[in-house]
Amino acid sequence: MNDEIRKIFIDYGFDLSNEQTKQFDNYFETLSQWNKKMNLTAIESSRQVYLKHFLDSLMLGRVFDMKSIKLLDVGSGAGFPGIPLKILYPSIELTIVDALKKRITFLEHLCGVLNLDVHLIHGRIEEHAYKAHYDIVTGRAVSSLNILLELCVPFVKKDGYFVAYKSSKYAIEVEDASHAVHTLGVEYRSHFDYEIDHDFRTLLIFNKPLDTPNKYPRRFKKIKSQPL
Numbered sequence: 001m002n003d004e005i006r007k008i009f010i011d012y013g014f015d016l017s018n019e020q021t022k023q024f025d026n027y028f029e030t031l032s033q034w035n036k037k038m039n040l041t042a043i044e045s046s047r048q049v050y051l052k053h054f055l056d057s058l059m060l061g062r063v064f065d066m067k068s069i070k071l072l073d074v075g076s077g078a079g080f081p082g083i084p085l086k087i088l089y090p091s092i093e094l095t096i097v098d099a100l101k102k103r104i105t106f107l108e109h110l111c112g113v114l115n116l117d118v119h120l121i122h123g124r125i126e127e128h129a130y131k132a133h134y135d136i137v138t139g140r141a142v143s144s145l146n147i148l149l150e151l152c153v154p155f156v157k158k159d160g161y162f163v164a165y166k167s168s169k170y171a172i173e174v175e176d177a178s179h180a181v182h183t184l185g186v187e188y189r190s191h192f193d194y195e196i197d198h199d200f201r202t203l204l205i206f207n208k209p210l211d212t213p214n215k216y217p218r219r220f221k222k223i224k225s226q227p228l
């Protein structure tokens, strides 16, 4: 991580230790190597990976106290946002569920390199057993908001939060998701808008005051053919 990037992280409120800086550098190296043989990220320049993946992932830490929480990251792909958050907040109990075996294989290797203790699960989130279990559930670049809500909210414990990482064009998606919000027992609380390197992004924050009816999430075929 060069001095310019390190300073940008500090400007956003993330003052990394030397150990964490080294972990992000090893993350970038491992990602670049594996990206040559499998499709993990379209972004390749180091500046873009550090800012548009690593720093963007960390923004959840601007909204929540991240100490010792149970976090589930759905469809993490190459590890976003879960792995950067685990590097910055090692006391998080992190679970990642991803449907693609090769992405989980990459993450297993990565967690070995970075010496991170993460529950990595290969499978579809609809089949995950731990409903109403996590303090915060995240989803980034996985699907449209109404579908993402059904995939994620059932796993949020009562009074916990679901957070969607989205681009700035979220207003219509939020409107289209009002039925899903109502059905799944969550409330749309707020959005946290930010800009990274001329890219306008937001965190959509939902809290869960009610239980989600047990029939959710449905099978993916049903979720897609009859979205909430």
Ligand code: SAM
Pocket (backbone or CB within 6 Å): 074, 075, 076, 077, 078, 079, 080, 081, 097, 098, 099, 100, 103, 123, 124, 125, 126, 139, 140, 141, 142, 151, 220
């Ligand atoms: N979150 C990462 C990011 O921001 O770069 C990865 C995004 S990638 C475009 C979407 C990932 O979601 C893929 O790795 C895919 O396998 C996973 N995914 C999609 N639907 C899923 C489901 N129902 N259960 C588990 N993983 C899913």
